[in-house]
Amino acid sequence: MNKPFFNLVALQFKEFFREPEIIFWAFVLPIVLSWLLGIAIGSGGGTVSGRAAVIESSEATADYWISWIARERDSSRGEHAIDFPILTRDDAIVALKKGEISLFIERIPGSDSLRYFFDPRSGEAQMTYLTLERSLDGARGTASPPSEVVALRIQGTRYVDFLVPGLLAMDIMSSALWGIGWALIEIRIKKLLRRMAATPMHKSMFLASHFVTRLIVNALEFVALFVFVYHQRHHLSDDASLGSVLQLPSLPRVGDSDRSEASAHDARRFDTEHLQRGGGLRPGRAPRVRAGGTRRAFLLRRHEAIQMVLIDRGARDATAGARISR
């Protein structure tokens, strides 16, 4: 039993395991790294993807709504664990901008129906919306009027906004890891490290040289990626994705409270003006759906939002189609 194929496979395992440092790099490091990343990304607690703020309201809410939220809060075993922080409208807008919640809901005054606010370009928000709607559909009577969707435009909530800074961090991490780690291993293999150590060269200076080199290389990489993304921002999406990341620390705060909620119409107008003044949030552009020949800018009915979702995703699902027609 001495087959070349077997030997070649065995060779690679032997090569791997006979280098004790490999155990660290291949097994311990990824575990430590994912633990650290878990701490870094998971900070803030809970599943960020399933956070839907509920706007405080002095009006009593319908029974189904309260009971449903209570039930959903108790069991996080559902297929989508959704967290419902109760916020004021202003706080909800800020939270939306920061990506802490993916949508917020308010009750349409004088009715049992809900109004959803989210950016339809965010897959996460769509998901949360659809999940909520499905769950609520079962909970309330069919007689209830349908929910409304207000399409917002929020910078920095799309996948690409998450992707680019992630890529950047990944880039820096791998370049530091391999740039320094591998360079050291290589000159060690060449016995050059040994030769250098046998001169009066300061070892701290040697390490510092690697550190500074990486710093410079990473700065250049950062600038290159930044310039690329900045120039491509209209292709990647409508907004500067990296720009929105950089805006994060200095989010404009939407502070006006002179609103009235007399009617749905007023609320809608308020939204438009209010959000425009806020800077970061803008009312959604007309979706690629024509309703009765006119492009309707801000307020969408529920089925229109669903259609938009479908168009965005290119899906042609029969069940979803059935829901649209309802």
Next chain:
Amino acid sequence: MISARNIVKSFKDVRAVRGVSLEIPRGQYIAILGPNGAGKTTLVEMIEGIQKPDAGEIRILGKSWSTDEAHLRRIMGLSLQETAYIDKLTVEETLNLFASFFGLGVDVAPRILDLINLADKRKSYVMNLSHGMRQRLSIGIALINEPEILILDEPTTGLDPVARREIWDILVDLKKKKTSLILTTHYMEEAEYLCDYIVIMDRGSVVVEGTLEELLTAHTHREVISFTASDRRGAEAFSRVEGALGLVWDEKSNRGHLSVRDIVTSLPRFLEAVEREKATLLALECRKMNLDDLFINLTGRHLHE
């Protein structure tokens, strides 16, 4: 100048150096000679302060590595076995890099380039140098700080005779500058040509040491009958030939190495034995014992095994 006492060094499964003591006077060229695995490199690296002995003491000009490392690094120049320098650096850049480690300027490189005869290659990448040129570069790096003590670990191993001769020329020139040299090699003729004092090591111990003359006068009263046979037949009989002092038989090549007191007496008896045992000789040579023969006699092994 360099004194090592009872140096012991073991690795996981090898006792590399087993109690070696050496006294090396200033300004001498010393060859440490032995086959692969004799412990030459380990011994030399302990003198260079790259490895720590398990036991024993090394003092260089009265100083030790644990207390005077910075000073010793400045007065020592060394070339390790098989160091690969940075491929994409030119010869001159490599020299400047190492010069900077010693706090020296870029004015040093031209002098070194002349010394190692690489001035015309100063703009070449290290990766484009021949093996011999790389070894010369390695020696050049060792010489960059004008060391009092130069230690070269197998500088000519694997080189062709011309490249080897070029390195010898560099080292012979250096001798005029009163540099001390420790050189490891497994070429007997290299030790004979360059060095005043020869230490022969095998399996971690010093087998014999002395000046070239001492070694030769101590052993050249012997003579050698060296032969190659078609098989092992008759080996027993040969070792009992009149005047024979010992037979070393190499199983692989069927080479016999019979040291005798006097060829004139022993050779006829040897040939009689060949005829009597019906052995077939493929080659036969008689000579006075040289260092190679001495090594075989002392260790039972060939130097280039």
